[in-house]
Amino acid sequence: MWLQIALVLLLIGGGWTLLTRGKVTKEREALTLRRVDAYIETIRRERRNAELVAMSDSELRDLLHAGARNFRVASQKRGWFLLGVGGVTLFSAIAIASQDGWRGFGIAVVVGAIVAYGLNEFLVRKARAPLERYGVDVERLTVE
Numbered sequence: 001m002w003l004q005i006a007l008v009l010l011l012i013g014g015g016w017t018l019l020t021r022g023k024v025t026k027e028r029e030a031l032t033l034r035r036v037d038a039y040i041e042t043i044r045r046e047r048r049n050a051e052l053v054a055m056s057d058s059e060l061r062d063l064l065h066a067g068a069r070n071f072r073v074a075s076q077k078r079g080w081f082l083l084g085v086g087g088v089t090l091f092s093a094i095a096i097a098s099q100d101g102w103r104g105f106g107i108a109v110v111v112g113a114i115v116a117y118g119l120n121e122f123l124v125r126k127a128r129a130p131l132e133r134y135g136v137d138v139e140r141l142t143v144e
Contacts, residue, residue, distance in 0.1 A: 068141040074127035
């Protein structure tokens, strides 16, 4: 019975997410564009990076907007990869625990946590690299 209630709630939550995804995406996109415009003004005012200052507003807007979008997509992929690593870690730890007990379970979880941490750091650096190459502060473009 509890399983059926959980599945119904999961379906309702999933349906609600699908129905409201378009609105959330539009709001996030509008906020991203506002942040891009504000960052363009900052770049023009501070004049720190000669390469960015030399670009026209449309080039700079395209670069920053595409970079922010690519960073968001990379962050979503990173979340899915980490979820997968967590699942593999859990199932591996359970399988090892059936042979070696709690000690094996603990060791498998620690190894999985180290792998997840390393993968997370690698993917974050890989996602930031294209924007940091131009000297762009990625945190100013991210929308939570």
